[in-house]
Amino acid sequence: MIAAYSATSQARVNAALETLFNAPSPELVRLYEAMRYSVMNGGKRVRPLLAYAACEALGGKAEQANGAACAVELIHAYSLVHDDLPAMDDDDLRRGQPTTHKKFDEACAILAGDGLQSLAFSALLDPRLSSSDAEIRLKMVSALALAAGPAGMVGGQAIDLGSVGLKLDQKALETMHRHKTGALIEVSVKLGALASGRAEKDELKSLQAYAQAIGLAFQVQDDILDVESDTETLGKRQGADIARDKPTYPALLGLDAAKAYALELRDQALHALRPFDAAAEPLRDLARYIVDRRN
Numbered sequence: 001m002i003a004a005y006s007a008t009s010q011a012r013v014n015a016a017l018e019t020l021f022n023a024p025s026p027e028l029v030r031l032y033e034a035m036r037y038s039v040m041n042g043g044k045r046v047r048p049l050l051a052y053a054a055c056e057a058l059g060g061k062a063e064q065a066n067g068a069a070c071a072v073e074l075i076h077a078y079s080l081v082h083d084d085l086p087a088m089d090d091d092d093l094r095r096g097q098p099t100t101h102k103k104f105d106e107a108c109a110i111l112a113g114d115g116l117q118s119l120a121f122s123a124l125l126d127p128r129l130s131s132s133d134a135e136i137r138l139k140m141v142s143a144l145a146l147a148a149g150p151a152g153m154v155g156g157q158a159i160d161l162g163s164v165g166l167k168l169d170q171k172a173l174e175t176m177h178r179h180k181t182g183a184l185i186e187v188s189v190k191l192g193a194l195a196s197g198r199a200e201k202d203e204l205k206s207l208q209a210y211a212q213a214i215g216l217a218f219q220v221q222d223d224i225l226d227v228e229s230d231t232e233t234l235g236k237r238q239g240a241d242i243a244r245d246k247p248t249y250p251a252l253l254g255l256d257a258a259k260a261y262a263l264e265l266r267d268q269a270l271h272a273l274r275p276f277d278a279a280a281e282p283l284r285d286l287a288r289y290i291v292d293r294r295n
Helices: 002-017 025-040 045-055 060-084 105-127 134-148 153-162 170-195 201-228 249-253 257-272 278-290
Strands: none
Touching: 002 060, 002 278, 025 060, 025 105, 025 201, 045 060, 045 170, 045 201, 045 257, 045 278, 060 105, 060 134, 060 153, 060 170, 105 134, 134 153, 134 170, 153 170, 170 201, 170 249, 201 249, 201 257, 201 278, 249 257, 257 278
16 A cells, blocks of 8 residues: 555655756756756655655645655755765765765765755745645744754754764664654654644644654664665665764664564554544554665
């Protein structure tokens, strides 16, 4: 079931994203080419899927979350472009293709990432992508800014870079990943819920608990795959975290315990969705997919 839902949602968000990469002048064609390359060169679109599924869980139509879906994917793509730079993780492969700074050049990649970040907020306000009223759009912009900035994803990356070679305990490791990975996953669910126009306080609280659990589960599974998978399957360099001496869940807990923890987090996510009816089934399927995926 998740395969069909994913295919439909991926096609929907990809069509919406394609409308955003038309260079306004000839001088900007190369920059827009780099931006488009960074976004449209594959990817599972997990964050847009979560936005669509959250919107539908509250009785909204998926199309209402187009702006939210585009925004979270653009922020995700910009973060990958910058993470891959020589000054950070220095990776040359992403989604099975050359990273943006390898395909273009380092300066162009930095600017492409900058452009994608600002384009994300434009997407939330684009009337072609969202029919939400002004008050809801303002809430969405505020939520995304908090999740993507120093109190969220950027802060998590700073903690990550400062943790190389250190032996973090589980609490410190989870703090890092709730920022670096979890914050954007959480806001994907929140933006989708807000886009429905039907989000109530109790529903948002349940969805937040769901999103916090899958956000952490996503990172735990990433760490497991860095040990068990291979470069071709992952589309990026396998064993990179081990090579950089980064703290990971398998290193801290052991591989079997890390797998058990991922399943525990999945179950926490499913438990948080108990108040929701069958409309939330895609969210449940996504929780299962996150810990079952192989790349």
